[in-house]
Amino acid sequence: MSRALCLPLLAALAACAGTAPDTEFLASKKSALELRAAQTRLVPGDADTVMRGTIATLQDLGYRITRVEPGAGDVSATRQTSLRMAVIVQPRSPTESVVRANATIVDLRREAQVDSPVFYQQDFFDPLGATLGRSLAEVPPDIAAPDPIRPAAEGTARKQPDQAAPHPAPTTSQTGTQTQ
Amino acid sequence: MRAAPRLAFVLISSACLAACQTGDSNWANREALRIGAPRPDIAQIRERQTARFHVASEEQLLAEATQVLQDLGFTIEESAPRYGVLAGSKDRDATEVGQVAGQVALAVGLAILGVGYSPVWDTDQVIRATLTTRPLGAGEVSLRISFERVVTNNQGRSFAEELTAPEFSIGFFEKVRSGLARGDEG
Structure with missing residues (x-):
């Protein structure tokens, strides 16, 4: 077999092996609408109550x-x-909140966004509904939902000082882009 | 090389390269579903980790719990009284002399046999605590504390172990009750 064929193939295989950056972030390739549907729910309750329920669910x-x-x-x-x-x-109203969850899996050199609807439903929203004792609903397209945020690990520096400010108004973005 | 085997070689190599580039795109979802599944004994663990306190306010209980964690050597890393949540950590050197010696002996023995082996031992250990409170009404507040041990080895890999045995939370609750009682007397 000609060396002209072997050498480029070997070089390409070697390139596959180890030129990854320190931590590569792999965003989901699903559409923003698909991701929104999987990650977002309408929850009966004021925002503070729902957040307490969220924290209790995560601890559970x-x-x-x-x-x-x-x-x-x-x-x-x-x-x-x-x-x-x-x-x-x-908060969407004094008695209703919009909740968006965004999960990632961290490997040695990569962090990948989780986009499985089954994961969000059975491994977060079902338990959240059970904790709150309420039924959660899908968010209709005409209701604004927040963008997903990238989870912060321990020791990650804050972007801005922590303030007891009112909740920001819901965004109208339909993108699935990560914000941090 | 004849034409047919050469073509097969090229096709197989191309397929391998393609797989190398795209990888398994569903690995994150599989891992998340594996790790994220609710625990079957969730109710029992919650019961072990939760206690009720008669206090004037949730803030009083959070303040006492913060003090106890700090007395135990924890650094408070997150605190949000608005949501009744605290998180803290405590560093401990996880290196055990016996573990290191055993690993090094294994590496030496294998080297004599011509087998390469990288010794592995735990180096760092961090105990992490998550504490949440919930007002129950009529001067009663529930407190839940969960502990986890995160160990890193000398090769930079980490694993986490949830510490769900009753003694971890029972000891903590006793200290909180003692502190509240001292506060009432004082």
Whole structure:
């Protein structure tokens, strides 16, 4: 066989092996609408009550809390060492809140967004509904939902000082992009 | 090389390269479903980790719980009284002399046999605590404390172990009750 064929193939295989960056973030390839449908629910209850229920649910599921931002209405948590979850709770009315959960899996050199609807339903929203004793509903397309946020690990520096500010108004973004 | 085997080689190699580039795109979902499943004994664990206290306010209980964690050597990393949640950690050197010696002996023995082996032992250990409170009404507040041990080895890999045995939380609750009682007397 000609060396002209072997050498480029070997070089390409070697390139596959080890040129990854330190931590590569792999966002979901699903559409923003698909991701929104999987990650977001309408929850009966004021935002503080729902956030308390969220934190209790995460603790029930074996997560440890890594970051709480009362001003932004979000919480981050980690289960074992590799499953991270960020949940943002935004008020829609005094008696209803919009909850968006976003999970990632962290490997040695990569962090990948979880986009399985089954995961969010059975491993977060069902337990949240049980904790609150309420039924959760899908968020209709005409209701604003927050963008997903990337979970914060322990020791991650805050972007802004922690303030007891009112919850921000719900966004109208339909993108599935990560914000941090 | 004849034409047919050469073509087969090229096709197989191309397929391997393609797989190398895309990887298994569903690995994150599989891992999340594996790790994230609710525990079957969730109710029993919750009961072991939760106690009720008669206090003037949730804030009083949180303040006392914060003090107890700090007295135990924990650093408070997150605190949100608005939601009744605290999180803290305590570092401990996880290195055990016996573990290190055993691993090194194993590496030496295998090397004599011509087998390569990288010794592995635990180096760092962090105990993490998550504490939540919930007002129950009529001067009663529930408190839940969960502990977890995160161990890192000399190769940089970490694993976590939930500490769900009753003695971890019972000891903590006793200290909180003592502190509240001292506060009432004082």
